[in-house]
Amino acid sequence: MSHEQIPMVAVPTAEHHREPFGIGEASPRISWKTTAPPGWNQRAYQIEVTGADGTHRTGRTDWVTSPDSVLVPWPLPLLSSRARCEVRLRVRGADRVTSDWSPPLQIETGLLEPTDWTARAISPPEPHQLYEPHEPHSSERPAAERRPPLLRKEFALGAEVERARLYVTAHGLYEIEINGRRVGDHSLAPGWTSYHHRLRYQTHDVTDHLRAGDNAIGAWLADGWYRGRLGFGGGHADLYGDRVALLAQLEIVDRDGTVTVIGTDTSWRAGQGPVLSSGLLDGETYDAREEVPGWSSPGFDDGAWSPVDIVDRDPATLVAPTGPPVRCTQEISPVLVTALDSDRILVDFGQNLVGRVRITVSGPAGHSVVIRHSEVLQDGELCVRPLRDAVSTDRYTLRGGAPETWEPRFTLHGFRYAEITGWRGGDPHRDIVARVHHTDMARTGWFECSNEQVNRLHENVVWSLRGNFVDLPTDCPQRDERLGWTGDIQVFAPTAAFLYDCHGMLASWLRDVAVEQHDDGTVPWYVPEIPGGEQWTPARPGAGWGDVVALTPWDLYRASGDTALLAAQYESARRWVDLITELSDEAGLWNRGYQLGDWLDPFAPPEDPAAGRTDRYLIATAYYAWSLHHVARTADVLGRMDERRHYEDLAWRVRRAFVDAYVLPDGRMTSDTQTAYAVALQFDLLPDAAARAAAGRRLAELVEAGGHTIHTGFIGTPQVAPALSATDHDETAYALLLQQECPSWLYALKHDATTIWERWDSMLPDGTVNPGEMTSFNHYALGAIAQWLHTTVAGLTMGAPGYRDIVFRPRPGGGLTWASAAHESPYGRVAIRWELRESELTVETTVPVGATARIEWPDGGVTHLPTGTSTTSRPGAGPIGSG
Numbered sequence: 001m002s003h004e005q006i007p008m009v010a011v012p013t014a015e016h017h018r019e020p021f022g023i024g025e026a027s028p029r030i031s032w033k034t035t036a037p038p039g040w041n042q043r044a045y046q047i048e049v050t051g052a053d054g055t056h057r058t059g060r061t062d063w064v065t066s067p068d069s070v071l072v073p074w075p076l077p078l079l080s081s082r083a084r085c086e087v088r089l090r091v092r093g094a095d096r097v098t099s100d101w102s103p104p105l106q107i108e109t110g111l112l113e114p115t116d117w118t119a120r121a122i123s124p125p126e127p128h129q130l131y132e133p134h135e136p137h138s139s140e141r142p143a144a145e146r147r148p149p150l151l152r153k154e155f156a157l158g159a160e161v162e163r164a165r166l167y168v169t170a171h172g173l174y175e176i177e178i179n180g181r182r183v184g185d186h187s188l189a190p191g192w193t194s195y196h197h198r199l200r201y202q203t204h205d206v207t208d209h210l211r212a213g214d215n216a217i218g219a220w221l222a223d224g225w226y227r228g229r230l231g232f233g234g235g236h237a238d239l240y241g242d243r244v245a246l247l248a249q250l251e252i253v254d255r256d257g258t259v260t261v262i263g264t265d266t267s268w269r270a271g272q273g274p275v276l277s278s279g280l281l282d283g284e285t286y287d288a289r290e291e292v293p294g295w296s297s298p299g300f301d302d303g304a305w306s307p308v309d310i311v312d313r314d315p316a317t318l319v320a321p322t323g324p325p326v327r328c329t330q331e332i333s334p335v336l337v338t339a340l341d342s343d344r345i346l347v348d349f350g351q352n353l354v355g356r357v358r359i360t361v362s363g364p365a366g367h368s369v370v371i372r373h374s375e376v377l378q379d380g381e382l383c384v385r386p387l388r389d390a391v392s393t394d395r396y397t398l399r400g401g402a403p404e405t406w407e408p409r410f411t412l413h414g415f416r417y418a419e420i421t422g423w424r425g426g427d428p429h430r431d432i433v434a435r436v437h438h439t440d441m442a443r444t445g446w447f448e449c450s451n452e453q454v455n456r457l458h459e460n461v462v463w464s465l466r467g468n469f470v471d472l473p474t475d476c477p478q479r480d481e482r483l484g485w486t487g488d489i490q491v492f493a494p495t496a497a498f499l500y501d502c503h504g505m506l507a508s509w510l511r512d513v514a515v516e517q518h519d520d521g522t523v524p525w526y527v528p529e530i531p532g533g534e535q536w537t538p539a540r541p542g543a544g545w546g547d548v549v550a551l552t553p554w555d556l557y558r559a560s561g562d563t564a565l566l567a568a569q570y571e572s573a574r575r576w577v578d579l580i581t582e583l584s585d586e587a588g589l590w591n592r593g594y595q596l597g598d599w600l601d602p603f604a605p606p607e608d609p610a611a612g613r614t615d616r617y618l619i620a621t622a623y624y625a626w627s628l629h630h631v632a633r634t635a636d637v638l639g640r641m642d643e644r645r646h647y648e649d650l651a652w653r654v655r656r657a658f659v660d661a662y663v664l665p666d667g668r669m670t671s672d673t674q675t676a677y678a679v680a681l682q683f684d685l686l687p688d689a690a691a692r693a694a695a696g697r698r699l700a701e702l703v704e705a706g707g708h709t710i711h712t713g714f715i716g717t718p719q720v721a722p723a724l725s726a727t728d729h730d731e732t733a734y735a736l737l738l739q740q741e742c743p744s745w746l747y748a749l750k751h752d753a754t755t756i757w758e759r760w761d762s763m764l765p766d767g768t769v770n771p772g773e774m775t776s777f778n779h780y781a782l783g784a785i786a787q788w789l790h791t792t793v794a795g796l797t798m799g800a801p802g803y804r805d806i807v808f809r810p811r812p813g814g815g816l817t818w819a820s821a822a823h824e825s826p827y828g829r830v831a832i833r834w835e836l837r838e839s840e841l842t843v844e845t846t847v848p849v850g851a852t853a854r855i856e857w858p859d860g861g862v863t864h865l866p867t868g869t870s871t872t873s874r875p876g877a878g879p880i881g882s883g
Contacts, residue, residue, distance in 0.1 A: 007036035007849070009091055009102035015071075016322065016504040016560070018442055022110040022167070022203020024320030027074035029564075032102060033828040034069065034091055034849040038868035042067050042850060045091045047075050048101070052084035063092075069850050070561050070802055070826040081112040082165070082251075110203045111167055111249075114315035119249040119263025121171065121313040124149040124221075124270035125306050148275040148410065151246055151308065152218040153268045154298050159254035161210045167251070169201035169318065171311070172244035173224035173410045177296035178209035178217050186325040187437050188412065191471035192225040194512040194528050195240040199313070200321050201247070210252060217262065218296030219246045222278045222410035229281055231530050232480045234389055239530055245311045247318075269305040271295070275409065281480050282391040284408035288399035289365060323439060323504030326471055328355065330436040337428045338380075344421045346382075349434045352416040352755040352778055354467035354477040357394070358407035360431040363424040365400030370422060373415035375478055375755075375777040378769055382419050386775045389480040412437060414467060414478025414778050416754065438466045439505050442824070445498040447789050449819035453746050454737070454789070460748070461783035464756040465496055468780050472509045475526070476758065476776040483526040484509060487545035487599065488781045491718045493552045495787040496780075497559035498823055506556060507565055513549060514572040521579030523549055523572075540594045541579060543620035544715050549573045550627035554634060561802025561826055566634050573631050574643070580624050581650065588650070588657035590620040598675045601713035602743040602760045606772040612713050614675040618662045619715055625654040626683040658685050667694035674702050675716025678723040696727020708735040710743040710760060718784035725792045725811060733792070734814030737785070745785055756783040794821030795832055795843075799852075802826045806853040808845055808865075810834040827851045842873040 014020040014028040034042060045068075048060040059076040066072075069091075079085070086104035111117060166183060168176060169190045176183040183204050190200045221244045222228075229235040250262040274291045278284040294300045335350035347357075357371050371394040374382035384392070392413045396406045403425075418432075425431040447458050468474045473496075475485040489496070489506070496502050513527045523546035524539040531537050550573040557566050584590045597619055598604075601612030610616070628651035635644035662670045663686070669676045677699035679685075686692050702711070703724070712720050724733035740746045743760030751763045758779035762770050769775060791797045795810030803825035810819070812834065820833035828848025835842045847853040847867045855863040857874050865872075 005037050006097060007034050007040060007042075007091055007093065007099040009034050009089060009099050011103045012087055012089060012105045014087070014105060014107050016501065016507070016562075018324045018440070018501070018504075020105065020107045021205070022108060022320055024110055024112060024322070026078040026080070026109065026112055028079075028107060029071040029073060030087060030089070031070045031072065031826055032089060034099070035828075036093070036849045036867065039866040040093050040849060041867070042069060042091045043094050045069070045072075045089055047072075047087065047089045049076050050086045050104075052086060067850060071564070079107075079109050081109055081116045083109045108203070110201070110320040111318070114318070117249060117315040117318065118261060119247055120265055121245040121247040121311045122151065122264040122266070122268055122308040123171075123243040123245040123311045124151070125309055146223065146277055147272055148220065148222040148278050149244070150218060150220060150271050150273045150292065150295060151268050152216060152271070152295060152300070152302060152305070153262065154214065154216045155262050156214050157210060157212050157252065157254065157260065159256050159258065160212050161207055162253045162255045164205070164207045164210050164250065164252040166204040166206045166248060167201055168204070168246070168248040169199055170221060170226075170244065170246050171195070171241055171313070172226040172228075173222045174246055175220040175409060176204070176217065176248070177219070178206055179211070179215055180294070180297040181209055183209060185327055187328065188224065188326045188410070188471060191326065192528060193508070194516050195226060197317060197515040198319050198512065199317050200508075201318050202321065202325065206250070214298035216296055216298045216300065217248070217250060219248065220273065220275070220409060221246060222275065224280065224410060228279045231483070231532060232388060233533050235281065235480055236531050243311060245313070247313055266308060266310060268308045269302045270308050271302065271305040278408070278410040280411055280482070281389070282411070283393040283395070283413070284411045285395040286406060286408070287397040288404060288406070289397060291399065321504070322508045323502070324441060325439070326437055327440040328435045328437050329440055329466075332434040332436065334429050334432055337432075340419070342421075343423060344419055345423050345428060347418045347420060347428065347432055349416055349418070350754070352414070352463065352467070352753075353434060353436050354412060354414050354470060354778070355435045355437040356408050356412065357418050358405065358433045358435055359396065359420070359425060360403050360405045361396070361398065361423070361425040362403045363398045363400070365398060367424065368395055368397045368422055369420060369424075370395050372419045373413040374417050375415055376763065376769060377417060382417055383769050386769060386777070387479045388773070390478065392478070407435060412470065412477070414476065436466070437470065439469045439471055439502075441469065441500040441502050441505060443499070444501050444824040445790065445822070447786070447794055447819075447821045449789075449793060450817045451738070451814070453749055456749055457745055458786055458789060460753060460755050461495065461780065461786040462499060463754060464778050464780040464783050465499060467755060467778050469496070469500070469502060469505065471505070473506065476779050478778060479776060483530070484528065485526045485545070486513065486523060486548040487525075487542070487596070487714060488779070490544060490548040490551055491714060492780050492784050493555040494559070495784050497556055498787065498790055503556055503560050503562065503565070506552065507568070510549070510553060510565075510569055514569060517549070517572055517575060521575040522546065523576055541583060542594065542596055543590065543623040544599075545596065546576055547623045547627045549576045550630045550634075554630045557637070558798060558801050561804065563637055567638055570634055570638060573627070573634060577624070577627050577631050577647065577650075580627070584621075584624065584654070587660070588621075588624075588654040589617065589661055590624045591617040595620050598713035598715045600759060601675070601716075602710060604713070606770075609713075609774065612675070614671045614673045614716065615662070618669075618671050618676055619679065621654060621658050621661070622679045622683050622685060625651050625658060625685060628654060629684075655685050659687055663691070667691060668698060669695075672698075672702070673716075674699060674706070674711045674720050675713070677702070678712070678716050678719035681723040681726060682719040692727060696723065696729055699723055699727070700729040700732045703732050703736055707741070708732070708739045709741060710736070710739075710745070714781050717782050718787070721785060721788040722792070725788070730792070730811045730813045733788070738814050745782075753777070756780055790821050790823075794819045795834065796821040796823060796830060803830055804851055806830055806847060806851055807856055808832050808843065808853065809856045810841070810843060811858055812836045812841065822846075825851070840873055840875045842871065844869065844871045
C-alpha cells in the first residue's frame, strides 16, 4: 500500500486551547484532524497518554469504535495540578488500515486547586509611604498614587535548574522580568474579567531564565482595568479596588529533584520606575531618565525601596485561561508621513488598527516626544472629537545619547493616524512602527470574490474584529467606552466564529456574563458591568442585548460542536427567558419596558439612536420567541426533555401572539420596514410558506423602493440579506450589498474606510465627521454582512454543528464571476471556489475526513461529495434571478 493511501493524523488539540500550557482542565477533551484518501472515513481510534511528571506512567486505550474526532472525552484518570503529559493517537478505517501515531501534543496543567497557592498578593505601601526619587524631572507628574510601581525580590538557587514555572496574576496589569529579561510576550495581562468573581492567572515556562546562584525577579505593575479610569461620561476609577497588587508563585525543580518555591510575600520590595502614569484611555507617560538599571537583576541595591503590604485575594477565584492572551500580532510601517507646522509630523499607517506606536528617536536628555492618536482626519489634522474623554496620548522623555527605542507597555489605542510632536528621529518610515495588538486567536475563515470592493469590505470586517477582540468583545477600541456590549457580539458571533477560533475567549467572557447576570435574570448591557449613567445603570432587560445568553452559546456550539459550552451557559439562558416570561403580557407579547429597538437605524434622529422606525416591542417579542426556541433546542441537546417541551410550547405561544399583534390580514406588518420583515423571516415567526413568501416579496419591494440602500440598524442589518436570499430574492440582496450611496456598506469605502463604522454615516458625504456624540470608525456589528458573504455568496454553510455535515450552496449574482471561502473547521479545512462562465457553474470543494457534504445548486439539483477535493460543473446552474 502506498504512503498516499495511509491516513495521517495531525498533532491533536486539547479543548479549545491554541497552547495547552497551564490549562485549568483536569480532563481535557481531545480533537484531531486526519488526512486520508478520498472517501476514507474513520471507524476507530486509539489514544495514548504518556506522563512526564517523573513517574513515566503510560496509559493507552483499547481501540474505540467511533467516527468521533472532535472533543473526545479524556480517556484516562484526571490530571492533577502541574501534570505534564504527551498525547498521541492513531486511527483506522473500515479496511482496518491503521495510521501511524500522530505527532504528540504536550499538555501541562496549571494550579487546579486553591490550596496549590502559597503565595500572597502584595501591593506597594500606601502612597505617602512610597519611596520617591529625589529631584523628580517632571513637573507634570500625576499624583503619586497613580504612578505605576516596580516590585522585586532576590533569591539564590543551589543547583542547576531542571524545570521552572511561574504562575502569576495581578490586580491591574503586570509584566515580569527575571534576571533582567522579560518573561513571555503577553500584553495587558491578566486581562479584564469580573474580578470579584474570577481572576485569570497565567503560567510561564521560565526554566531558561534561571541559573544556579543568585537570581532576581521583578514586576512592572499598572492600573489597567482594575483601578484605572473606565467608561464614558468622565469615567470611574477604583472600580475593583484602589491598590494594584501582584500575585506570583515561582516553582523551581533542581536537577537533584529539590523543589524551591519563591512566592510573593512581605520579603519583596517596592520602588518606582520610569513609567510616570499609564491608563488604557489616557495613554502612557515615560521618562527614560528615571529608568533604574539592573533593578530586575541580582546585586541591585534596593535598600531605599519600601516594604510591601499583603492584600486579600481569595485563591478560589483564580482561574486558568480558556483562550489565548493578547499579543502583538503584526507590525505596520507608515504609508505617508507629512510635516506639519513647528516640529510636528503626521503619520498615516494606511489602516485603522488597535495597538501602540513604537518609535526610535535620538536627542538630548529631557527632550520629550508626544504621540497623539486618531482614527480619521479633518482639515488635515487629527480629528479627536470622536474620542470623547479618551486622551489617547503617549509621552516619552529621552535619557539622551544613543538612539532610544520605546513603546508603551500598559495602554492601547485605536488609530490610523498619529501626530508626533518633537520628532527628532531618523527616517520616520523606518523608525516609526504601529504594532497591532489583539487576542491571539487562530485565523479560521477566509473569503474572496471577483469584486475588489467586496473584498475590501470583508477585510474591513476582519480588521474590526481584530481591533475589538482584545481580551473581551468590545464595541469600539478608541473612545472612552471600550466595553463588552452584549448586543454587538450577539449579532456578530456567527461571523466571528467563522473568521477566528474565538471559542476559548468568548467562553470565558460568557462565564462573566453569567456571574454578573442580576438575581432577577437581567443581563447587563455590557460585561464586565461598570457604572454607565442613568441610561445604562442599573441595567434593564433589553431585547437583542440580553438575548446574548441564549443565542451566542448556540452560535458557538454550531461552530464547534461543543455541548459543554451549552451546558455551562444553560442556566443563564433559562433565567433570561424566564424573566421575560414574567415581563410579557398574557398573550405572550413583550410589550413594555425600556428597549433599544433597531439601534442606529439610519433614520433615527442623531440624538436618539433608539428611535428607529421599527416598533421596538415587535423586535422585543421577536427576540423573546427566538430565545425561547434556542433554550428549547439547548435543552434538547442536553437531554432535558421536559424543559425542551416547556420552552418550545412557550415559543409557539409567543409566535402566535407575534403574528396576531404585528402581522396584518393582508400579510403586511404593522411596522412596514426592512427590519420587521427580515426579523420575522429569519426568526421563523410567520405561520406558513405563503406568509413567508409574501413577507419576502414585501421586503424586496422595500429594499428596491429605498434605492437598494440600507434602512436597518444593529438588529435588522444582520438579517436583511439572508432574509432576501431565503425567499429567493438573491439579486435584490446583491444590489443591496453593492450599493455605494449612503447608507450602504460600500459607501464607507468611498471615504477610505479600513474598518467597519458604527454609523452608516460616521463620515458625511462632504467628508466631515458626523457631529453625533457616538461616532466610532471601528465597530464590528454592522459587519455581520460578512456571514452572508460566506454562506450565500461563496456558499459555505454548515448542515450540522462543527461542520460535521457541510452544505455548499453557492448563489452567484451581482455580476460576480467567482467567489471562494475557506474555513478551518474542527474536522479540517472546508473550502469552496465557484466560477461562472456564461451559464455554466463550476464548483471546486474540499471536504475533510469525518464530514459529509453536498452541493445544492441554484437550479435545485444536489450533488453528494466524497471527502477530499472535488471539481464539479453544472450547465445551466447559474444565477436564477430574483423571485
